[in-house]
Amino acid sequence: MVEEQKSTEELIFNAALSVFQRKGLAGARMQEIADEAGINKSMLHYYFRSKELLFRQVFLMSFKQFSASIIPLLNQPVSWEEKIPLVAGHYISSMQKNPDLPLFIINELRHHPDEFVNIVTHNGIRDTLFISQLKEGIEKGEIRKIQPIQVMVSIISETVFPFIARPMLMHMTKLLDTNWDTFIENRKEIISEMLIKYLKEF
Amino acid sequence: MVEEQKSTEELIFNAALSVFQRKGLAGARMQEIADEAGINKSMLHYYFRSKELLFRQVFLMSFKQFSASIIPLLNQPVSWEEKIPLVAGHYISSMQKNPDLPLFIINELRHHPDEFVNIVTHNGIRDTLFISQLKEGIEKGEIRKIQPIQVMVSIISETVFPFIARPMLMHMTKLLDTNWDTFIENRKEIISEMLIKYLKEF
DNA sequence: ACATTTGTCAACCAAATGGTTGAACTTAAT
DNA sequence: ATTAAGTTCAACCATTTGGTTGACAAATGT
Structure with a gap:
């Protein structure tokens, strides 16, 4: 040690x-x-x-941490279909490790709109293999015609939001603390299956 | 006047x-x-x-405003299938009218965990017609076996999160301000169709 | 060994901020 | 008309808070 x-x-x-x-x-x-x-x-x-x-x-470090950590995963050489559960899993475990990070970024970015906008390096997720794979799938007619960005936003929304809004959701839904873990565990599968089904069957 | x-x-x-x-x-x-x-x-x-x-x-007023306004809609006498786009639409237009409200609630609820928890009247969405309809559908085998609450959380996540995280998402996805409105417009349909397809076809 | 730079801290300072006071003014009651 | 109660505000007050200073110690270079 x-x-x-x-x-x-x-x-x-x-x-x-x-x-x-x-x-x-x-x-x-x-x-x-x-x-x-x-x-x-x-x-x-x-x-x-x-x-x-x-x-x-x-703030700079936090933003990098959150937005950059996903890029390597999006570029991994597996099919888009296999990648969706991986990405969802990444966000969920990321939330479990650091539950304050996204809410912090969202908040500060909202409160100081243009202040930090220019500072942060644009390392978008647009140029990743995942997005290319979706585009290709669309061109080949294997995937529903949809902006690939919508898929990313859906994954992030479905995984990140429940964590940041956890106290609010628990009030609204009367969900119990003891049920939270299974709720999230079920969620992983739901999200992936829902997205894949939507993209493939049309 | x-x-x-x-x-x-x-x-x-x-x-x-x-x-x-x-x-x-x-x-x-x-x-x-x-x-x-x-x-x-x-x-x-x-x-x-x-x-x-x-x-x-x-805070009390804000919380009521956000969590109570959805209840009447959830109790409206239309099928669950028709209700999903209505609920999604409700949240989206609610976000367009008052974009600060949910983030405010989420934040303050997080920063003062137990302080306000007891104050707020539990007017959960659990006892609404919408949830009963989903339960019934599940029992009849018309809907996939899933916690109805997951459906609610998905709708809220998919509609509310993009708005509160808008600056962050725009950075990550390099989405432009000018494309935002159409992005959201497309989103309404995507969300509803995705959820309904997932629930019905299994 | 000595001088110079770098690091550390207790005490202090000025501005911001939540909150108070007392006098003046308005309204309602008798 | 007179009193009492409710309302409004400028000026203050006490605490918090970001920031500074100057003395002193620990490295670092020569």
Whole structure:
């Protein structure tokens, strides 16, 4: 077991990542980040100048983390049909690991519309093998005529939304905490089967 | 044209509704609410005691607004098959009218997990005709064996998520602003057809 | 060994922000 | 008309919060 001693800058950044993702820009407190990092508040300014600068870096990293991690999977050399459950599974397990990430991004992107838009590198999912496969399928007449992007949006919506809206949905549906895991487990199959059936049979 | 003169309390509440829904509890400023209401800041405390109390009322109203408005539609006497596009349409037009509402609820419910949970009246969608219709269809073997709640969650996910995550999705998919309206227009049909096909053909 | 740079912190500062007060004004009751 | 209650606001107040300072310690270079 290697005793990993992280630099102060890393300690701060990790703490900032955690606090900002949990509380958002407006709700986060510099003092709380310092406390979670276990260092003096002055250090935050020593390394990152201001709350806004620190937030910028956190946001950039978070956005990359969320949007980039899916790309390799979309480019994997398996058929689009096999890929759909893989992608759905990716998002679901991603949500289980880091449940605050997408809501954080959605929120901050909404609250500062054009501020961060230009910063983020466009690494779209448009140029991936998955999209090409769908396009090809459409051209060959094997898949229903539909924008491939709609398929991606459906997968993301169906997988990510239940997690971010979990408390709201549980109220509305009177779903119980104890049933959540099986609910999600069932969901994986439903999503894939529904999409594949829709695309293939028309 | 009747000159509608609203009471100060109404002016404040409406302004609070707007500001809180846009900025959230942490991001909202009492002064901003006062400005938007066109009255002195003291009035906020005169009528609502504190920021938290004002927020409580705003949140309660917002939650009711979002979760209750769907119930009558779910109880309407049309077949489940016809109802699906109606419900999808309801959520989409609801999002177009008030794009901040669901994200606001999702957020605040997440940030104050148990605080507001008890306040909100459970007016679940479980006891609606729509759910009964699905159950009945399942029993008769006309519909695939699936929890009816999954259907509701799918409709909400597929309709609401694209709106709240719009900036994020537009980045990831390189979708353009000019294509948004047609994207959503296409989506209505896709969602309904996909769900109905999945439920009926198995 | 010495000087210079880098890192760390307690104490402090200024602005923002939720909240209070007391006086003035309006409305309703007697 | 007079009183009492309700309403409105400018000026204040106390706390929170992002940010700074200056002294001091730990490396780093020569």
